[in-house]
Amino acid sequence: MSVTSVLQALSERGPGAVSLAYPKGRYRLHAMVTSAGYDECSGRSYDWDGLKRGEVPFVLLQHTIAGTGRLRYENRQFTLRPGQTMLLNFPHDNRYWLERNKSWEFLWICLNGREVLRMWQELKAVGPVVELPETSLHRLVETCLAVLDGTVTTPAQASVLAYSMAMQLADDLLAWGAVRTASKRPAAIERAISLIHGNPAEFLDVERLARASGYSRYHFSRLFEQHEGISPARFLLRLRMEEASRLLRLEEGSIKAVAQRCGFVDANYFTKVFRRFFGITPRDFRRSGMFNGAPPTSPG
Helix, strand or coil, X not given: CCHHHHHHHHHHHCCEEEECCCCCCCCCCCCEEEEEEEEEEECCCCEEEXXXXXXXXXXXXXXXXEECEEXXXXXXXXXXXXXXXXXXXXXXXXXXXXXXXXXXXEXXXXXXXXXXXXHHHHHCCCCCEECCCHHHHHHHHHHHHHHHCCCCCCHHHHHHHHHHHHHXXXXXXXXXXXXXXXXXXXXXXXXXXHHHHHXXXXXXXXXXXXXXXXXXXHHHHHHHHHHHCCCHHHHHHHHHHHHHHHHHHHCCCCHHHHHHHCCCCCHHHHHHHHHHHHCCCHHHHHHHCCCCCCCCCCCC
């Protein structure tokens, strides 16, 4: 179903909300949906203060479908318009409300759990008001419908929905994963990236990339991050780590040889960086096999 279709299904249900409260059991789940709902506010009071919602930490996604709402986030003011979504955490210095003689149609989901809260520390940098890509908006509406329709009946199901929602937001809003290339790169950035791809085993730093681009280091770094979503140093590191993981999976060379082919002179330093990046040493990465899609085929 399209986003329009699921929003229509939500509207046809009418205003409503469902809370999911489960007793603490043997298994501690680190992501959880706690409530979801849909509302149409008009001619009545609607006002929430982020410092008066208790001490238990949680997060809120509230998407405006029609009408307008107001948000004060710390010292900034926002008018929430159709298509915009609030990403808020609590307790926090925020307030959102409906102005007199206005209307506001919206849906919301509240989440908590350690993993959700950790991810929100990253998402705060792009909020508190965003326009969600269609993938995240579709996931948001479908999650809300699932809770309202009563299909979420166990803690595990609520946890899957919460984690999936948080990861979809991260995938759509944060600069990680594949480099986004929707917009045409300036020639200066293209020269720098070509240099990186063409010399994976050579030591490259931001200073050399800046010279290749024809800009000062400061201007190059600012332009690079503007177009690629991450700093040039992080981009370079990510490509090195991706190449290292590929070599460890597909070839049998020593860790030192892999390090050198990825631009690291010191194998011990390479191991330290690799572990910080992937959470596992290069040796364990190769030995465990958990990152291999299938065992390598024997040469014919």
